[in-house]
Amino acid sequence: MSASPSAIESVLIENRVFPPPEGLVKTARISGMAGYEALCAEADKDFEGFWARLARENLQWTRPFTKTLDESNAPFYQWFADGELNASANCLDRHMGTPVESKTAIIFEADDGAVTKVTYKELLARVAQFANALKAQGVKKGDRVLIYMPMTIEGVVAMQACARIGATHSVVFGGFSAKAVQERIIDAGAVAVITANYQLRGGKELPLKAIVDEGIAMGGCESIKSVLVYERTPTAWNRVDGRDKSFAEALAGQSTECVPVAVEAEHPLFILYTSGSTGKPKGVQHSTGGYLLWAKLTMDWTFDLRPDDVFWCTADIGWVTGHTYIAYGPLAAGGTQVMFEGIPTYPNAGRFWQMIERHKVSIFYTAPTAIRSLIKAADSDEKVHPKNWDLSSLRILGSVGEPINPEAWMWYYKNVGGERCPIVDTWWQTENGGHLITPLPGATPLVPGSCTLPLPGIAAAIVDETGKDVPNGSGGMLVIKRPWPSMIRTIWNDPERFKKSYFPEEMGGKIYLAGDGAVRDAKTAYFRVTGRIDDVLNVSGHRMGTMEIESALVAKSDLVAEAAVVGRPDDLTGEAICAFVVLKRARPTGEEAKQIAAELRNWVAKEIGPIAKPKDIRFGDNLPKTRSGKIMRRLLRSLAKGEAITQDTSTLENPAILDQLAQNN
Numbered sequence: 181m182s183a184s185p186s187a188i189e190s191v192l193i194e195n196r197v198f199p200p201p202e203g204l205v206k207t208a209r210i211s212g213m214a215g216y217e218a219l220c221a222e223a224d225k226d227f228e229g230f231w232a233r234l235a236r237e238n239l240q241w242t243r244p245f246t247k248t249l250d251e252s253n254a255p256f257y258q259w260f261a262d263g264e265l266n267a268s269a270n271c272l273d274r275h276m277g278t279p280v281e282s283k284t285a286i287i288f289e290a291d292d293g294a295v296t297k298v299t300y301k302e303l304l305a306r307v308a309q310f311a312n313a314l315k316a317q318g319v320k321k322g323d324r325v326l327i328y329m330p331m332t333i334e335g336v337v338a339m340q341a342c343a344r345i346g347a348t349h350s351v352v353f354g355g356f357s358a359k360a361v362q363e364r365i366i367d368a369g370a371v372a373v374i375t376a377n378y379q380l381r382g383g384k385e386l387p388l389k390a391i392v393d394e395g396i397a398m399g400g401c402e403s404i405k406s407v408l409v410y411e412r413t414p415t416a417w418n419r420v421d422g423r424d425k426s427f428a429e430a431l432a433g434q435s436t437e438c439v440p441v442a443v444e445a446e447h448p449l450f451i452l453y454t455s456g457s458t459g460k461p462k463g464v465q466h467s468t469g470g471y472l473l474w475a476k477l478t479m480d481w482t483f484d485l486r487p488d489d490v491f492w493c494t495a496d497i498g499w500v501t502g503h504t505y506i507a508y509g510p511l512a513a514g515g516t517q518v519m520f521e522g523i524p525t526y527p528n529a530g531r532f533w534q535m536i537e538r539h540k541v542s543i544f545y546t547a548p549t550a551i552r553s554l555i556k557a558a559d560s561d562e563k564v565h566p567k568n569w570d571l572s573s574l575r576i577l578g579s580v581g582e583p584i585n586p587e588a589w590m591w592y593y594k595n596v597g598g599e600r601c602p603i604v605d606t607w608w609q610t611e612n613g614g615h616l617i618t619p620l621p622g623a624t625p626l627v628p629g630s631c632t633l634p635l636p637g638i639a640a641a642i643v644d645e646t647g648k649d650v651p652n653g654s655g656g657m658l659v660i661k662r663p664w665p666s667m668i669r670t671i672w673n674d675p676e677r678f679k680k681s682y683f684p685e686e687m688g689g690k691i692y693l694a695g696d697g698a699v700r701d702a703k704t705a706y707f708r709v710t711g712r713i714d715d716v717l718n719v720s721g722h723r724m725g726t727m728e729i730e731s732a733l734v735a736k737s738d739l740v741a742e743a744a745v746v747g748r749p750d751d752l753t754g755e756a757i758c759a760f761v762v763l764k765r766a767r768p769t770g771e772e773a774k775q776i777a778a779e780l781r782n783w784v785a786k787e788i789g790p791i792a793k794p795k796d797i798r799f800g801d802n803l804p805k806t807r808s809g810k811i812m813r814r815l816l817r818s819l820a821k822g823e824a825i826t827q828d829t830s831t832l833e834n835p836a837i838l839d840q841l842a843q844n845n
């Protein structure tokens with residue numbers, strides 16, 4: 181077979197090296213490898229002193245902390261625990277009376293191209309007023325608030341307003357279903373929902389409020405006392421009297437001043453649900469102090485943000501990247517950022533490049549899946565190729581969400597960055613709070629497809645199942661051996677699951693297990709993350725649990741008897757979801773199979789959200805199982821890829837099933 185090398189293989193043979201631009205080495209905060217090594221040495225020498233210094237320099241504390249790290253109840257680590265601060269004050273109030281006060285905080289570009297700008301001073305007034313509106317609804321410190329909002333300034337205002345009064349927000353991505361909204365309301369015990377009547381994406385008006393209503397109507401959401409509705413469009417929405425208010429009604433008469441509530445450093449700033457390898461999504465709980473330190477610090481370290489930069493992170497606020505690099509980091513660092521409501525392909529696939537030119541974006545942070553789809557679009561239509569726009573304002577590019585294949589990296593480097601902008605390939609997870617392994621633009625020589633080296637103080641390593649280091653050049657499991665300030669604090673409502681998921685006993689119970697496979701280069705010791713090693717899929721940079729999709733499929737109990745979900749490599753989305761389904765009736769073929777597959781896809785979209793729709797659905801009379809009844813997923817993975825089965829199938833109870841499942845219905 182003369183197959184072209186897969187993404188992983190081409191990473192393994194990658195030997196191009198791109199040194200940091202000289203100008204940037206001179207001016208960057210972390211200058212050259214010597215600058216990086218000096219910080220690493222400082223962290224090595226006095227771990228707690230290092231973090232204490234940074235926490236004092238980067239954040240404003242209303243009550244200074246005296247203890248930096250408390251490991252007495254590991255892995256429930258505590259950072260800066262006796263200190264007090266407010267996250268919103270650290271993003272907004274701190275800039276008042278400085279030149280940042282009148283600077284543009286957010287340049288908002290709507291789906292239709294309309295632009296709205298807000299200064300720091302104006303943003304503070306809006307956040308304070310909204311915080312007062314929340315208080316008037318009875319929301320107080322420690323309450324949980326669910327946010328289901330479109331990408332709008334109001335979305336950031338809602339998050340910041342919660343932070344201002346010490347309420348813990350839980351943002352749900354606007355593409356998730358009513359059921360997902362219901363489950364998160366129940367798990368978090370939310371008292372209020374902040375939503376919009378509709379969201380605008382790609383010229384379409386999509387409902388949000390109606391989905392909230394549907395979720396609440398599913399039951400168990402009695403904790404919800406109020407629903408605040410941002411009227412994004414003039415379209416009417418259904419009002420539940422006594423519970424629902426429009427933003428305008430909630431804000432009427434509220435003062436634009438609101439004293440921020442000081443909270444303990446460990447106070448939960450937010451809960452963000454993410455997929456795990458088993459069962460329902462996990463409510464990842466983050467702190468206020470350690471998290472915010474990371475948001476600010478990585479803006480300075482990874483992006484080397486400067487006063488005249490225009491930063492643009494294309495993530496949605498419903499994901500962790502949108503939390504750290506839209507709602508908190510850029511504001512804490514006093515930067516100007518672009519926020520975009522729409523999608524990269526509307527009105528055409530040149531939208532990103534056009535926006536970079538229009539707003540003179542200097543730091544651009546996006547996902548490999550977006551880059552790959554824009555490469556494809558540019559290949560088939562010259563008119564949307566980035567060369568048609570002036571991208572000379574760019575100085576740093578970033579990538580996040582999944583491994584970036586060297587081909588996409590090179591295209592991004594050449595065609596977007598004009599071969600002058602370093603690409604920071606930032607590896608991190610919802611649980612990490614912010615970048616952990618990443619190049620530094622003024623220091624690290626780049627290798628396409630490698631996230632290079634851990635940030636100072638981050639004890640990243642690659643180990644075997646027992647927690648022992650593997651030599652460079654051999655693959656293993658990515659772990660972080662020491663705590664860091666912005667780490668997950670617990671899984672909301674489930675501390676046992678937190679311990680079990682991330683701090684396995686076999687490794688001593690104190691080492692953070694990321695769930696990713698990785699390898700370090702034999703020469704450079706650079707990290708290359710190869711993808712998840714658990715039952716989590718990464719589809720277009722979105723995390724999906726295979727079990728979650730399986731449960732959704734079997735929940736269609738009139739039709740589905742059994743389902744198994746695996747991932748298979750996909751050129752565009754990184755991984756694609758492939759479901760093997762056994763129906764309660766005879767195995768369908770031809771048109772009937774197509775029709776039932778479509779029905780099941782829509783079902784999954786309703787249960788979880790459209791992003792969880794399986795790309796392939798194959799029907800079988802049964803699934804490949806061992807004699808003890810275990811589904812042999814590795815065989816399903818091979819079948820999904822269209823590979824010949826070379827594995828040992830001697831333990832299989834029903835080997836004949838493989839031929840049937842190898843066929844695409």
Ligand code: 6R9
Nearest residue numbers: 580581582583605606607608609610709712
């Ligand atoms: C920030 C975010 C986390 C998972 C993670 C890994 C993958 C993210 C990556 C990367 C290789 C990178 N991932 N960044 N893999 N290189 N630069 O995406 O958080 O949604 O929780 O996903 O994404 O597999 O474990 P989250």
